[in-house]
Structure formats: structure tokens, C-alpha cells
Amino acid sequence: MGTAIDPRGYDIDALRERVLPERAGERATSIPQLADADPELCAIALALPDGSVRSTSGGRTPFSIQSAVKPFLFALALADTDGRALERVGIEPTGEAFDAIKLESDTGRPPNPMVNAGAILTCALVQGGSPDARTDRILTGLSRFAGRRLDIDDAVARSEHLLGDRNHALAHLMRAEGTLAVSADDAVAVYASACAVLVDAETLAVMGATLALGGVNPVTGERVVSAEIARDTVAVMATCGVYDGSGRWMRAVGVPAKSSVSGAIVLSAPGSLGAALVSPPLDEQGTSVRGRIAAAELSAGLGLHVFG
Numbered sequence: 001m002g003t004a005i006d007p008r009g010y011d012i013d014a015l016r017e018r019v020l021p022e023r024a025g026e027r028a029t030s031i032p033q034l035a036d037a038d039p040e041l042c043a044i045a046l047a048l049p050d051g052s053v054r055s056t057s058g059g060r061t062p063f064s065i066q067s068a069v070k071p072f073l074f075a076l077a078l079a080d081t082d083g084r085a086l087e088r089v090g091i092e093p094t095g096e097a098f099d100a101i102k103l104e105s106d107t108g109r110p111p112n113p114m115v116n117a118g119a120i121l122t123c124a125l126v127q128g129g130s131p132d133a134r135t136d137r138i139l140t141g142l143s144r145f146a147g148r149r150l151d152i153d154d155a156v157a158r159s160e161h162l163l164g165d166r167n168h169a170l171a172h173l174m175r176a177e178g179t180l181a182v183s184a185d186d187a188v189a190v191y192a193s194a195c196a197v198l199v200d201a202e203t204l205a206v207m208g209a210t211l212a213l214g215g216v217n218p219v220t221g222e223r224v225v226s227a228e229i230a231r232d233t234v235a236v237m238a239t240c241g242v243y244d245g246s247g248r249w250m251r252a253v254g255v256p257a258k259s260s261v262s263g264a265i266v267l268s269a270p271g272s273l274g275a276a277l278v279s280p281p282l283d284e285q286g287t288s289v290r291g292r293i294a295a296a297e298l299s300a301g302l303g304l305h306v307f308g
């Protein structure tokens, strides 16, 4: 599906100015680094099929990717297992919070790869015989989506590992159900590192574009995953990417997306573009308030709604 309006002429700076006065929402408090995030950070970035990338003020400010990493972890797990990851993790929306202690009752599988349980599992499915090897594989894979070498914020990774009690609980539950093949602590350690990868709005937009454009990075021209994996990933973003806000998101914005507690949202508009919005204050579902408003405006302005 092509965009109705040429995104090259769209004024993202004016959009940023319109959402900046919005004061609702609270920063995440799960780790000190997120609690201390700048609430005034507000950035919008677009990555287009011609490889052009542009952003507003703040578009190069680094932040930890957090749950916006989950679609890419799923894609890498699909690639590394020849699609068999789909037997190990469900793809149904939960209608519950991102960290709900819940597995599929009949199979013991995580409900989908966009909630924490599912992402802890997809981290364990990527290639590598040790936590360090899997972390390396994830970092290399994410860097190909981004088109540049990414790094982990070690302090954030340590905080996530130390303070992620619900993630440890989920990993132990999956061990008990026989769905997680590696130790619970190893699984959480790799997931914590994946959440702590540093990106900026421009980078995240390129990552979203790579999924939106059939698995080929529009900046480097490199095929990162197959077209089928890119399509499967975007489909699951559409149904599960905004947790228990996914239905409302799909109606109001209509662009497959993934939210995160750092206030970043990655959007993959199929066949059209990738975008990223970041602003730390979150609503009850853990979605950036300014990001949600900007995404709806961007979608309407560019004719991106997949059912539009």
C-alpha cells in the first residue's frame, strides 16, 4: 500500500510543536534510568524507501530501546529457527499488561512475542550456545536492522536484570512449564541486555522501515530478514504491539507499531515507511502520550491507516 501523501513534504517539526505542550502521562519507574529520563524529550523521525531519514530536534538523542526491541527479537528468532519459533510462542493478543504473569493455559507457551514472557523466550531462541553469544547475535542482528553498529548501556542492562522481578518470575514459570530451554537467569540476562540497547529516533525509524519494506534496510540496501519474516513480524505488531491498547491503537492510528517504557514507539507502515516517536511520559498501557497523539496525526496526515 502506498502513501496517499508524499511523506517527503510532511512537516514533522510542526507536528512536534503541536504535541509538545501535552503534559499528561508519567515516566516509567521500573529502573532509575527510566525514572530520570528527560520528560521534555520529544522527537519524531521518518525513514523512507529511498533511504532518506529525517528527524526533529531530539532525533539523535540516545535512549534504551526497551520493548521496541521485541519485534526485532521475534524476527531474529524466526530467522534463526527457520520459522519454528512460531511453535514456541503464541501470536494472540492478551488484553493484559506487558508484564502479566500469564502463559497459554493449554501449552505453557507465552501468549505472544510482544509481551515480556514472549520476548524473554525469543531471546532464548536466537542462535548462540551461551548468554554472551546470544547477546552478541542479537546486537549484530539489531545493528543490521539499524544500519549502524549499536551498543548496550551496561548500567541499564544491570538495572533491568537486578530489578526485573516479574521477568524472573515469568522465566521461572516458563522453565516449570518446559517452554524455556535455558536457565531462567540466563534468559532474563539476555532479555535485559536487549532492552538496554541504545538507539535514537532516527535509528528506530530505520529499523521500523526495514520491517515495513519487506526486510530490506532502505539505507544500507541489505536484506536483513526474509520478506515472509518481515510480514509475519509486522502482522504481530498490528495485533499485539501496544499490549492491552492494541485495539484502540489500530482503530485510531492504524499503523502496526510497538510501544516501550522508554517512551519510544516504532511504526512500520507496510510498503510505505518506518517512523519513530519518542517522549518518556506514558499512559496506563505504557504508551508514550505525546507519541500516541503524534502517531495518530502522522497516520492521518500521510494516509497511512492500513484500513484507510
Ligand code: GLN
Binding pocket: 030, 066, 067, 068, 098, 099, 116, 160, 164, 167, 195, 259, 260, 261, 262, 286
Ligand atoms: N525492559 C522492560 C521490562 O521488561 C520493557 C517493558 C516495556 O518496554 N514495556 O519491564
